[in-house]
Amino acid sequence: MNFRRTLSCILIALAAFSLFAQGSSETASMISASVENASPKYVFMFIGDGMSSPQTNSAQVYNGNNVSGAVELEELTFTQFPVVGVQYTQDSTSFCPDSASTATSLSSGFKTHSGVIGMGVDKVTAGETIAEKVKEQLGWKVGIISSVTLNHATPAAYYAHIASRNDYFEIGQQMAESGFDYFAGGSLLENDNDQLYRILEDAGYTVTNDRDTILSLNSDSGKVYAVSPELQDDGAMKYSLDMDEDDITLAQFVKKGIDVLYNETGFFLMCESGKIDWAGHANDAVANINDTLALDEAVQVALDFAFQHPNETLIIVTGDHETGGMTIGYAATGYNTAFDILKAQKMSFVAFDELIAAEKAAGTLTFDRLMDLVEENFGLTAPGTENAVPALVMNEYEYAKLQKAYEDDASGNTDGYEESLLYGGYNPISVTLTHIINNKAGIGWTSYAHTGLPVPVYAYGEGAEAFFGSYDNTEVAHKLFDLCNVQ
Ligand SMILES: [Zn+2]
Missing domain, CATH: 3.40.720.10 (Alkaline Phosphatase, subunit A)
Structure with missing residues (x-):
């Protein structure tokens, strides 16, 4: 038994012990034995x-x-x-x-x-x-x-x-x-x-x-x-x-x-x-x-x-x-979420980008035309729209953001500091639309890149117990090496 294996057995036993706080050390040793004997x-x-x-x-x-x-x-x-x-x-x-x-x-x-x-x-x-x-x-x-x-x-x-x-x-x-x-x-x-x-x-x-x-x-x-x-x-x-x-x-x-x-x-x-x-x-x-x-x-x-x-x-x-x-939770929605409104979005930002590009190529992309496409594919409507789903009616702030995105897209104003925060290098119109509908649903974003959030590991089957606990991402590979019995 090498050091890494011994350590991982101890960690598994500890994790199992804390998971079964009211159980016995029997449970812990059962788990480490099942990992030891596993051969997927x-x-x-x-x-x-x-x-x-x-x-x-x-x-x-x-x-x-x-x-x-x-x-x-x-x-x-x-x-x-x-x-x-x-x-x-x-x-x-x-x-x-x-x-x-x-x-x-x-x-x-x-x-x-x-x-x-x-x-x-x-x-x-x-x-x-x-x-x-x-x-x-x-x-x-x-x-x-x-x-x-x-x-x-x-x-x-x-x-x-x-x-x-x-x-x-x-x-x-x-x-x-x-x-x-x-x-x-x-x-x-x-x-x-x-x-x-x-x-x-x-x-x-x-x-x-x-x-x-x-x-x-x-x-x-x-x-x-x-x-x-x-x-x-x-x-x-x-x-x-x-x-x-x-x-x-x-x-x-x-x-x-x-x-x-x-x-x-x-x-x-x-x-x-x-x-x-x-x-x-x-x-x-x-x-x-x-x-x-x-x-x-x-x-x-x-x-x-x-x-x-x-x-x-x-x-x-x-x-x-x-x-x-x-994140689930957004500054403007307080303690509320409304994920049901997300179902109004019919296509990805990429597919919507293609729609915009086609309208531009045909010379037909006015702001009014854009609003038709927005209502059709995101369900979002202009402030004051009657007979609309209330949760999907944009407020004046959101509507102004969309107007700015339309103008910035038309003029190519996408490189400024503010615009880089607003659009992250994406099409100003579609990223503004996803922000609006996401925020209304209660979803926030802090980045256009990767973050340092730890990541869950879900495991099922032969030797799965080896994946209890918290560990470095490199350990995922070492656990697999041990379970598959490769050097
Ligand atoms: Zn990436």
């Missing part, structure tokens, strides 16, 4: 990028009941997991870390600088990820899913080792060299003339974005990269809020992942919901919440698998850091 062979790692307690709690409230006089949460699947812990997310140089360093800590168990993937603070020494270890040492199959591009920081932190997260072409080459069995979700950045797809095909991968082909993948499909048939311009999957029946959801990609990876020896499947983070940066709570719910749907697929494979399956759900400084 099907491991799911779900990462909500930018997801901490405010994001999961907002999704619970959104799906629950929040009209006047009625307050009820609806649990998510993963918030009902029996084991909950907390991980601290700071990296080697910042309490507001990025996804490269935090995902490296989660996958490989050490700290590094923001922007660095799979290498230490010297930016030279490469580590080894849980995915690489179980593949090499145990012969498990490995799958990596992301709703954003597959050579983006979080998925890359499971297969790549590189000093800069922005070297997308090199990261794509390392993806091909990984030998992992299943990649799925978004496409690739810096994939000029599909060159990276050809490199992947030369390495033996079937690359497909055909919906029927993807939905018929199975354990005989060989190494595969399943690209969503419906992508946004940036190469990511669409926001869950903007999807239609032609889209393949994150949950469907997990289901296919299981079909491709399932074997008697074992598999490791990492699935990232990456746009919780992007919606957090843009301060769009409705897009944020819907992508958290899409992650939860994907977790349910893993849980169904776990029910069929008890004592062999471990599911971890966590975030890499919080994004946006999202």
